[in-house]
Amino acid sequence: MNRGLLALALLLSVFGGWWAYRAYRAPDPEKVYVFKGFEGPSHVSRVVRPPAATVPQFDIGGDHRLAVLVTDPTSGWLGFVRGFRARGVPFMLTEDPAVALRHRVVLVYPRISGRLPPATLQALAAHVRSGGTLLAFDQQGGGLEDMFGAGDGIASRARRTLTWATPRGDPRETTLSINASGEDNMDTIGFLAGKAEVLAAYDDGVPAVTCRRVVGRACLMGVDIAALAERGMNGRGEAISRDYVNGYEPSVDILFAWIRDLYVQGETMPWLISPAPSGRDVSIILTHDIDFTRSVVNAKAYADLLRANGLSGTFFMQTKYVKDWNDDIFFNARTVPLLRGLLAEGMELGSHSVAHSRVFKAFPLGDGREAYPDYRPFVIDRTHARGGTVLGELRVSRFLLRKATGADVVSFRPGHLSYPPALPQALAATGYLYSSALPAESTLGYFPFQTTYDRADAALEPEYQFPVAIEDEQAPPLQDRFDAADALIADIAREHGVAVILIHPDVVQPKLGFEARLIAAWRGRAWMGSLRDFGAWWAARDALDVDVAQQGGKWVLSARAGDKAVREVDVILPKGGAHGAARTMTLNLAPGQATTQVLN
């Protein structure tokens, strides 16, 4: 090849490359919508693994909390941390039996058998004989059979349900789903009851929960409630729940409620932090997913309804600037004013991803440098997509919503509730505080919770997860199941939980009518509003530290807010009123503010 030809080839390839790059940067507006002058985000999103949580981190507070004596620090005890905090039960963790025994109510987790020296077992027995309460999750040998009135734990992976001897208000609270069938089911322990009262039994008839009164109470629970809660909160409980969404699956809530009642009964001065804002029975978070062309226009009718009722709501917007198998482009200069209109009505704007792919859960994490307009995820069909990353979906959608509308975007919901294992750390890396990424039924309860790295048992992430209780895609149509939705919220209200409602504004009526009925039905009884507003309340409540202790013959409640203002948080003192009656105190604190109040 002569030099001239070589130079021409070089020139052509350089020019061709430049031309191809230009064509990519300025794509066919029918296929990719590019906002003039929008490029970013320019910073890099870095995923960091937080340090693993340790037992000593939770060795906190005074002696009137529920104590968990951890006999194996590699066990699922983080389930107690997340579970008790969400439900407002004061607790502490320790590996030191002497510290645990300063508390009236002691849980020994995960194993009492073969984990503790004889002297400690004797001290635990003496604790019960002097009026204390002990709950263990197994019992085999060790000489405590007589005190528990039950023993010889029989392990089995085949058990699926637990049924209380005394029926509860709802059949799904009476018979709890506690295990999956198949390969990943969990061990349960059954007990041969002697003198103990059998409070619940498994589907094979073997006792699951027993208690014996020996001055105090000695109880056994054969379900690893902390591990079960972890499985649910980590989004791995779907195989245990009986339905997918819109039903009632409260296994974890009811087991925690039982332990809470054990604490309240066994502790001289128990207290609880209400999971609902002061004066409310339940919290309803009103969310709307905009993932369809017409929805952007229809959203206004929903915002109008909320504003007319003095409420806010969340609108999760898909920043759809790429035309693909899913739909046409509907995030562009034409729709941005509509989004600004939602903000002007006091609504929250959250992200509903860029691609809205059903296989988002299988997207690679990405390098944290994904930026608009070069990031162009493309949905090929129901089960395929190309060019998308978890970080790209989060950071590019957030950048665009903020840049185009000025909204402070802190909430995220993936399309189709497709939930990648890395989502918690990716949300933390991209500035989100709240997400709603899985159905409540798969968590086996109706409480928000703090997330963990890789949806595993070791390290807490800063953001909170708010699972979906009611949505509008399952048959029959939403408007035909108002009574079922209303009944489910009433079920959730018994434990003062949280009902997240998901409505797609793909049509105005009849779904708008459903939302209007729901608001009217729960006005006054429920806190109602956006994920951002409730999330801020929840995070401040979670960071609030409350303790009750005796000082100079008087009971004193001390409280300190974290770095967020605490508003309308109720502290319930079941025995703190005159003559041991129940009493409620409402806390309002500025960030970091502390208060002490004498109770009697």
Ligand SMILES: [Zn+2]
């Ligand atoms: Zn969607």
